[in-house]
Structure formats: C-alpha cells, structure tokens
Amino acid sequence: MSPPAQERGWASLPADLLRDILARLPWSSHPSIAATCKHWRTVVAPFYPAWLSPLLLNVVDVGSTNIRYYSPYYHKIFEVSKTIERPDAMICCSNGHHLTLSYREDDNVIVVRANLINGVIQDLYPLRYGFDFVIYDGEHRMFGISASVNCLIVVRNIEQDGDWSRHWEFSDLVSDEVDFVPSPMTNPVFHHGLLYMLAGDGRLAVYDDSRHNEGFKILDKPTNPGFEYDDFYLFESDEGELMAIFMNRRGTLLSIEKLNEHTMEWEKVDSLEGRALFTGTLMTMMVKTSVKWMQNKVFFPRLYHWPGIIQCDLVDQEGELAFVPKSSMVSQDGGVDGKNIWSCGMGNNETAKFWGSANFDYCIWVNFEKLTP
Structure with missing residues (x-):
C-alpha cells in the first residue's frame, strides 16, 4: 500500500498538476522550481525569456511570412506562427506589445495597429494622404507626419473607448518654404508629452498635441553639434532625456549627445553608465542591462554570422513574455558573448570591424520588458 499523500510530500505531485501550476506562475520562477527536485525538473519545459x-x-x-524575432543575447531567431495579414504593409514604429504599420489600398493610406501578443489587428480609418512617418504613443494617440521638401504637416487620430476616430485631423502647414530634412531612419520621438523630430543639421522641430492646429514649430536652438556626420538617430533615454546618436557611414560612433533643455544646446555624453543602446532602425532604445558584455555598447542590426532558427510560441505569463520551443528536442541554451552582432563602444578605439557584417533588412527593435517588478 502506498503511503498517504501528506507523507509522500510535494515531490510526488502528478506531472499534469505541476504543469498546470507552472502555467499560472511567471517565467522567472521556473528555474527555482526546476531546482527543487529531479521530478519537478522533468516537467519544466525549456523557454527563452523575451x-x-x-x-x-x-x-x-x-x-505571408511568420513573424521572427532576433535575440542578440542568445543569437537566435525565434519564429512564431503568427503572421500580420496585411500584404505589402510598411513597418512604421513599435511601442511595447504593439506594432504600427501602414499600407496603400487603392488611393487610400490605411494605418494598422497590431498586438504582437494576442494577434489582434485593427485598421484605422483610411486617409487620402501619404505619410513619411507614423508614430503611436502606446495609449490613445496616433500621428502621421509628412516631412518632404517644402512640407511639414501632422495628422492626428485619437482612440476613445476602444474606437478610433473616423476622421484624421490635419494641422496647418508649417511653412511653404520650410527647410527641415529629418533622418529617414529616425521616427519622431515623444518627450514630456511633446513630439520631436531631428533634422540633418542638428535642429529640432516640436509639436504640441494640445495646440494641434499650429502643427510643428522649428526651434532656433539647438544647432549643429559641431562635427560632420552621416547617420543620426533621435531617442528618449530610459531616464527621460532627449538624446541623439551621430555616426559616420563606416559605422564609427562619432558622438552621443544629450539636449540641455535649459540652454537648448547639444552636450556630449561621455558614458552610458552601464546601459545599452539599440539603434539603426526606426526605433532607438536605451535600456538598463545586467548582461555585462552589453553594457556601455551601441548595437546595430548588422550580423557577422546568420543565427539558427527556433520554431516557438510567444507566451505571456503574469506579464513576462518568453519564447517556448514547439519541439521537445530543443534544449535551453545560455547567452552568447556578443561577437555575432555588430556593436561599438564609447571610445575611438572601441568600434568593431564594420566590414564583413550583413545588414538585417526590414526590421525594427521591439522591447518586451517585464511588466511585473
């Protein structure tokens, strides 16, 4: 006769029950559960934190193609079965779990908001007007911006009670003689509730949603940071500072600058203080990281070696997202050393070899940071 359950202890819980318990716990608790005993370890499936x-x-x-996510930490591509069913759509921006796209249908431009976790796709009402940039604030506001020669105009759509407005609101044209050419790879950036754009000469244009009809205002300051550059990316730091990255065409980091909002001048940043910067796409992100080889580095979507692909599901458990391999034969690997993705440091001698790396086309940085403490 087998001993009573209270005598057999927790180690004898049925595997099905343990899996049901695991499905209700955040991913970060799974390693400690696996370390409890051999029996518990057998029911903890491999996963890759996102x-x-x-x-x-x-x-x-x-x-037509499944969504893929490249992880610089694991140097792997995680392919999920979800597709974004909007043929020929253009990726515009990312914000948390959302991806914003746009596509043409006849003479109309339609903006799309896609939830990357549950697959819900929502088309906004069409507009007979083209956009150079589309940006979503992650909550209730969507903006389309035209920034071609002699034109700087913004249109707005606001979500209320889950529904988007049927009419896009146009602002006034800034000027018939506007000379403001933004970087084609830098999306406008939300900063303290305002929307900023960076031009190739170092100037900024700012838009106040509460004064929508006035459109963008081109500021007298800041001016050029004082050196020549080819590529530039505007972003807001993890501490709420408006910053910009300036590069040359061969991948040399020329400078990271912070806007001094008292003097309205660019000031050079000498240290990332252990943070990491991910740039080179329409979204630039500064994040705190505990991964030592990522600290004080700027990463670009250029790879030296093509990574392996893992078929998986993207699963949300208690605000934590993880890639779960579909095959039981896949084992969970540790991280890599960062030699597979092109990056550079803050010093003049810390730029890795640019030649020999291949650009990761049609991509955008997304950030699935934890939603729980």
Whole structure:
C-alpha cells in the first residue's frame, strides 16, 4: 500500500498538476522550481525569456511570412506562427506589445495597429494622404507626419473607448518654404508629452498635441553639434532625456549627445553608465542591462554570422513574455558573448570591424520588458 499523500510530500505531485501550476506562475520562477527536485525538473519545459534585451522583429514579407524575432543575447531567431495579414504593409514604429504599420489600398493610406501578443489587428480609418512617418504613443494617440521638401504637416487620430476616430485631423502647414530634412531612419520621438523630430543639421522641430492646429514649430536652438556626420538617430533615454546618436557611414560612433533643455544646446555624453543602446532602425532604445558584455555598447542590426532558427510560441505569463520551443528536442541554451552582432563602444578605439557584417533588412527593435517588478 502506498503511503498517504501528506507523507509522500510535494515531490510526488502528478506531472499534469505541476504543469498546470507552472502555467499560472511567471517565467522567472521556473528555474527555482526546476531546482527543487529531479521530478519537478522533468516537467519544466525549456523557454527563452523575451525581456533580456530588445529584440529585432523581422518580417520578410508582411502578410505571408511568420513573424521572427532576433535575440542578440542568445543569437537566435525565434519564429512564431503568427503572421500580420496585411500584404505589402510598411513597418512604421513599435511601442511595447504593439506594432504600427501602414499600407496603400487603392488611393487610400490605411494605418494598422497590431498586438504582437494576442494577434489582434485593427485598421484605422483610411486617409487620402501619404505619410513619411507614423508614430503611436502606446495609449490613445496616433500621428502621421509628412516631412518632404517644402512640407511639414501632422495628422492626428485619437482612440476613445476602444474606437478610433473616423476622421484624421490635419494641422496647418508649417511653412511653404520650410527647410527641415529629418533622418529617414529616425521616427519622431515623444518627450514630456511633446513630439520631436531631428533634422540633418542638428535642429529640432516640436509639436504640441494640445495646440494641434499650429502643427510643428522649428526651434532656433539647438544647432549643429559641431562635427560632420552621416547617420543620426533621435531617442528618449530610459531616464527621460532627449538624446541623439551621430555616426559616420563606416559605422564609427562619432558622438552621443544629450539636449540641455535649459540652454537648448547639444552636450556630449561621455558614458552610458552601464546601459545599452539599440539603434539603426526606426526605433532607438536605451535600456538598463545586467548582461555585462552589453553594457556601455551601441548595437546595430548588422550580423557577422546568420543565427539558427527556433520554431516557438510567444507566451505571456503574469506579464513576462518568453519564447517556448514547439519541439521537445530543443534544449535551453545560455547567452552568447556578443561577437555575432555588430556593436561599438564609447571610445575611438572601441568600434568593431564594420566590414564583413550583413545588414538585417526590414526590421525594427521591439522591447518586451517585464511588466511585473
């Protein structure tokens, strides 16, 4: 006769019951559960945390290709079965779990908000007007911006009670003679509730949603940071500072600058203080990281070696997202040393070899950071 349950202890819990318990616990608790005993370890399936660093979302052909996420920490591509069923759509921006796209249908431009976790896709009402940039604030506001020669105009759509407005609101044209050419790879940036754009000469344009009809205002300051550069990316730091990255075409980091909002001048940043920067796409992100080889580095979507692909599901448990392999034969690997993705440090001698790396086309950085403490 087998001993009573209270005498057999927790180690004898049925595997099905343990799996049911695990499905209700955050992913970060699974390693400690696996370390409890041999029996518990057998029911803890391998998983790859999605929050360890920003990921490169890559879709070769929107509407027909499964979504892929490249992890610089694992140097692997995680392919999920979900597709974004909007053929020929253009990736515009990312914000948390949402991806914003746009596509043309006849003479209309339609903006799309896609939830990357549950797969819900929502089309906003069409507009007979083209956009150079589309940005979503992650809550209730969507903006389309035209920034071509002699034109700087913004249109707005606001979500109320789960529904988007049927009409986009146009602002006034800034000027018939506007000379403001933004970086094609830098999305406008929300900062203290305002929307900023960076031009190639170092100037900023700012838009106040509460004064929508006035459109963008081109500021007298800041001016050029004082050196020549080819590529530039505007972003807001993890501490709420407006910053910019300036690069040359060969991948040399020229400077990281912070806007002094009292003097309205660019000031050079000498240290990332252990943070990491992910740039080179329409979204630039600064994050705190405990991964030592990522600290004080700037990462670009350029790879030296093509990574392996794992078919998986993206699963949310208690605000934590993880990639769960579909095959039981896949074992969980540790992180890599960062030699597979091109990056550079703050010093003049800390730029890795740019030549020999291949650009990761049609991609955007997304950040699935933990939603729980």
